[in-house]
Amino acid sequence: MLPRRISNKRVSLKSNRLSSGNRPSHAFFSSSPVLQDYADTIQNLKIGNHTRVIYQGFTGKQATANAKQSIEWGTKIVGGVRPGSTGEHLGLPVLPSVRAAKEQLNPDATAIFVAANQAAAAIEEAIEAEIPLIVAVAEHVPLHDVMRIHSILSTQSKSRLVGANAPGIISAIGKCRIGFQPLPTFSPGHVGIVAKSGTLSYEATASLTRAGLGQSLCIGMGGDIIAGTNFVDALRVFETDEDTEAIILIGELGGTAEEEAADWIKDYKKRTTNPKPIAAVIGGFQAAPGRVMGHAGAWTGIGEGTSESKYRALENAGVTMVDHPAKFGNVMKGLLSSGGRNVQQIQNSAASQSRGFHTSRTISRPRPSSAHSSVTSKRNLHITTTQAANLLEPYGITISPTTSAAPSSCFLGITVDRSARSPCIISSPTTDPSKLPHLARRFPFNWHTGPSQATILSTLSHLQLSAATPAVQSSAAALVYSLWDLYKSKEAISLTVHLSLSSSSDTLSIHDPSFTFDDAAFKSASRHPALHALRDLSAVPTAELTAESHGIVYIPLAPPAPPAPPAAPANLIGTLVNGAGLALNTLDCLCVRLPSSPPSNFLDTGGKATAATISASFSLVLSDPRVAVVFVNIFGGLTLCDMIAEGIVLAYKEVGVEVPVVVRLRGTNEELGREILEGSGLPIVPFDGFEEAVREVGRLLGEEKQDQ
Template identity: 60%
Template sequence: MFSRSAASVPRAGTLRLATKLQGKRLYSISKARRSYDDTIQNLKIGEHTRVIYQGFTGRVATINAQESLNYGTNIVGGVTPGKDGEHLGKPVLPTVRAAKEQLKPDATAIYVAAQHAAKAIEEAIEAEIPLIVAVAEHIPLHDILRITSILNTQSKSRFVGANAPGIISPIGKCRIGFQPLPTFSPGHIGIVAKSGTLSYETVASITRSGLGQSLCIGMGGDVVAGTSLVDALKVFETDPDTEGIVLVGEVGGRAEEEAAEWIRDYRKRVKQPKPIAALVGGRTAPVGRIMGHAGAWAAPGENLAEDKYKIIQDAGATMVDHPEKFGGVMKTLLSQAGKDVGKIVSHAQSVNQSRSMHTMRRVRPSTQRTYHPAQAADQRRSLHIQGQQAVDLLKPALRDISISNDPPQATDSYYLSITVDRSARQPCILVSPTTDPSTTHKRMRRIPYDYQRGPTQDDIASAIRHLQIDAAPPLAHAQTASLITTLASFYKTHEAITLTTDLTITSSGSLHLSTPRLHFDDAAYKSTKRQASIHALRDTGLEEAVEVEAERHGIVFVKLHAGDASASIGTLVNGAGLAMNTVDALSLPPHEGKCANFLDTGGKATSETVKKSFELILRDERVKVIFVNIFGGLTDCGMIAEGVIMAFNEVDMRGIPVVVRLRGTNEEVGQRKIAESGLELEAFDGFQEAATRVVELANAKR
């Protein structure tokens, strides 16, 4: 029997509230303390980890807490502002500070709405809770940037999230998050993932293999994450319960590249390194589009997913193209590493392995790319403003600098952006001495700066030197320094994600801005109603009508390969990561099909959203076959089957064949409903079989 004790979790110390500036709380640490990196080991949760809930008496928190208590999680109480008493047989306290003093928690699960999450996280940091897990989606980016600026000043609290399924130790029976418990089983594989649905399918594969999981960490799909892939890898390296490691990345950010650097170094310095298998979703994602998750897009200067896949592979990890392969691959890698796989499997607990995870019966009726700044115009899911609208928005802030929507006229032009450095968890100045598409990416430099203070004079001087305009006429030099300060202020005030422009120096020696591209955080408006004037600038008439309608129904729809008649496969998937990977797996060898769309019904799809998804897919005349690929983690496969049947009964399917793959929660119920429907559906349990059949049908319709 393996277990985790709280002894490995550092106890909280005392964090001093240093000062208040303009209503923002800033924190400082004593000389004896070091950095946020010192909190990585707080991720080692287990059966004795003392957990509290913030928002404890809320409906969602209550349901989740009861499930986690039944699982074995050591929940010691919770917090609801203004309340004292008892809930679920546990104490309720009015503040996090009071809960810290009376309940001595090692971790907190934050179950409050996105608009209140930042305040709840700050309270947990101020109380020095060692592990803070925030699962809410749509927390505004600038709230998280403020949070991370606070985290960077202390060494007591570790943050997981936001927009993450959380963290779970099956071997220690401790869940802090909303992971689907029947999918997990105690064992010896550590898993870190950006995507929730991809992680659930990964976990299911590891469970079916008998290896089970030691610790699973959800990095989350937001632009800025409190815990990175490398942070998790460091935990797995020293964890005696972890025999092998699985890493699941996706398009967006540099976390996968940093993980590759860590893997390469790890394999050099350790005589018998733990085997590592990996997957990267979004390898075929269109450049410049947000693929479901807020952070699933390649920012200026970032490699695309296909390049990240190769970088991790070159570092020594074994790559897979679909998560259902992880179980078999990991058993092979452990065997090759000289591990006794049979012994590892026998150690793994089997209590959850048979619950809703049976192999299903198949039913067949008789019948190195990189992102270039110029491609940002394709961004649709967040608010992206360019052209004259962007010029008009910037002009009031740039009174002394000329600006136009015309492309640069001079031979020499310079690239300047204020954006997010996801690795530093800070905003940054991003500069390149050229806007030539063939070299801009290679010559870019990021200069991170503190979110609260803004860029320093040294930061600005470094940017100007890299732009190679430090010898420019005094007026242009001074205007560039002023421009960086102004854009950084505009960035924070208007809650932007990326502000980008091209610079030229006129014959009179002054600075001129060309073709500004402004990308704003839609969560700031949707969650908190901030930035209403910015949000009002959105012109949905310029967007794909089907994508706008999908958004109104909580569905993320991206039209792919517009104008290409060979893109004939419609996809319907629950979860952004799984949807990306589904398109990848269908499009890449060995299947080599071509998808007409990316469609994420959301992690909690309903029969109604499934029906609506069919309607949206069928508006594309190119579609010749539809692939429904559902992993029932949080989604009930029986309910999805009802949605598929409803669509067949109420939607004109145009005689288009449908291939259905249902896996996970109540998979047998869903399969039975499909089989007994009498409809012309083809149902599979394995992804490879289903994908082969989908492409076969698509090719036959050409």
């Protein structure tokens, strides 16, 4: 008999469902009586000029600046919340709670502009008040906070979450912005966008505006491990939205959301006479193996897709793939025309921007990199085998010495099921690295209740332990419960072990523990300091520790430089980019266009970069003596182009930049940024087009004749 530690707790049918993407596409619009759940809130994403918006954290500096811009643009902001306070701000009412705001202001949506450690409480308050749409923009919200929120969302059918770690959602047609997107790149039109990357979505909107197509609804899925709204959710909205004539997806490595979207698209094309054209871009072909690439969710777990597999899945579903979002405008014109839609009529109805945009040249798709693996990510806390054994001691679990893989060796652990938006048991009947990714299976369960006995039995069956003795089954079940207790209490991301069944006795041998914990729980919320004190800083390169201290994500890509300078420059390209998605795509494109001069690094300045941050970034990039050119690629949302420009000027003064620097600036305050650079007297000519800037990098490296 299995241990009954939580056997008295039943998991509801609702909590065991997979994400809304696995439900029939017609369920959302069915008028027949069905059991309501989170999937039924998808319609709340249809914002527009009717949408009444409040802010949580309304009187804060960031929220105030954002609200002013959004109001000027036309967003119907009706007030905000400051806990325990009443009054007026920006001429609008300030109320002490979301409940009070719901009763007095009747909002359709709330924009949550609070710190990461306060985000979960703010989201929960909005759920309790039954606000239809909740938009959370904060980065570094602890993973277990998010899973707790989704365990609540899964039991209701009133509130829909966008984010966290997302730019938000914006209706260009309805002049409704709930987020921090750079408004000058948007124009009313008829192309819907859903994106993991904020910066790449801005590139896409600029391209569509340049082409005169504009945008209908743009949904920021965000780059976290678990997203409140995913690709399939957005696709189901775009499918029936009369304002949307075409669709763009922007994805990256990590998770399986893109593959799930591909499955949905295949079905959509089969059941639709004249399906809306869909195009996509995928980032991360050049990602460093085993690293978290800027976004918290940009890593490939066991059995999850790489950038290559995502690209292939979407391409096989009939999606038109591009390698850079600047191509979307012209690509969409062609797709709309070939699909029999009146492009001229679409353009005439789209109020395109008057500012000038440069058209990019056609380029080849990113070269896939084979350097991918599911090894443990290095942005979160990964502890040693000895440290893991110490954590298991209170549970009476002993770690045995590592053994070679045997026929009875299997894989077991607790990790994240991104599709189910919950924790899950992960198991495989083998630990063979060549078979593990294909045989691993996830068994999701509710974060509040933990795994049920039925879930445990399904896991044991997949491990091929159903025929084992009751003692072995009981031991395996007890191990699951212990791992879950440790997983939840210490806020882990993944806890896995290998199991071997002794042939001479009914005992399980436990070995090879691999434990990873969420660093956001410590860095954002100051939880588990003793656990995170186990981190071995001596094993972290000095450059990466320096980057961390400045809020920068810096990951070297090229092999380490030799102790002595090489005889000749290696012609590497140092990259400095704002936004993880844009940084990934920049690396992919550089590797195709300038194959003889690969990028030396991934560097994301972070969303709140300052002049000092940019100066520090230059120091990091130039610490590699093989860097021959620095390419600064900025498309600003929260990041201000004038701040970037000031940082570049500061770097020349403090760092002593001796290699050519190519700067591409677009987005918020871009004109001011160019003025700062042009008036600095520095040998820098700022570009606003990506292709122009890359051609200049190639010219400086002697690759100007390379096929673009």
